[in-house]
Amino acid sequence: MAERRIIVDGLTLKYKGYFDLEELYKLIDHWIREKAYTKHELEVSEDVYKDGMQVHVEKQPYKKITDYAKYVLDITIDGHHIKDVTLDRNGRKIKLQEGGLKMVITGFLELDYEGRWQEKPMFYFLRAVLDQFVYKVNTERFEAGLVEEVNLLHGMVKGFLNLHRY
């Protein structure tokens, strides 16, 4: 089994107000594709109630950095009391959604995802020693890269929600 290290633990973004839900999903998917991550959508849930809609989306896109290290982003989006609204701005009718959103991003660095260094106890021990003393510089570089990407995604979504001040 691969070694998964939590590098960014639960970076949360909460928002309440007007937003374009479809555009938000497209933006995140577009970012995932642009940064060369593999699409890995796990769950999509939409419950329609009288007082609004509840949504839950779970994605886990991953990117293989080398044949030993992989970035895995766990993105969870929860929306509650979401209603479709139509706003009138400068004579134009804009269709949006109003409600609450919560997005949580967790970044993992997965090492030895192919399990090559786990077949024998000696390999496992060698890997632990190499990771600790020899490969540490590279691992730290990967961790920094992952933090940067998570912050980029977080900033982008924050910017998207803030830009659309209606």
Place this chain on the structure above:
Amino acid sequence: MGIKLNILSPDEKLLLKYKGIFDLDEMLEMAQEWYHQRGFHFHEHKFKAQDLQQGGEAYFYWTGFRNDTEFLRVWVHLYFHFWDLEQVDVVKDKKKKTMMRGRMKVQFQGFIEIDYKNKYETSKFMETLREFYWKTIYLKRIQVYGDKIEYELHGFHEKFKQLLSMHNKGDQFQDMW
């Protein structure tokens, strides 16, 4: 028996959950059509339905396989589970239509089966040879192939989202494979 590799990790499931009004007939027709269009041998493994006082419950388990090469076979399993089902009449496109209201959960699973013809199971030596072949020589091709099947599964998932007009519809990866 061949070796079955899960496209997703063993603890991961590709799920779709929805609560509201949907066209059940159209959905099931679309799913079957997807299997046939892609050359899968379709089979309905399980069908359970019961009418309860608080709403109907139904469970379907569909499966399909496709022999892509002499060595690789693709399996796509689909699990439908419906709760609190009741018939409702809605007006869609100025026409009265009978649809269903309730909760649903659809789970998608994909597998790649290696050596489905069991050609390498005649002896221990052949089994070892097969193990060496797919774990070292053929591994990259299987990984790339698994990637392709995963995107096919996501495309299938997307079809359901389009049908249910979910806000998460719109595949940015539709031209990947």
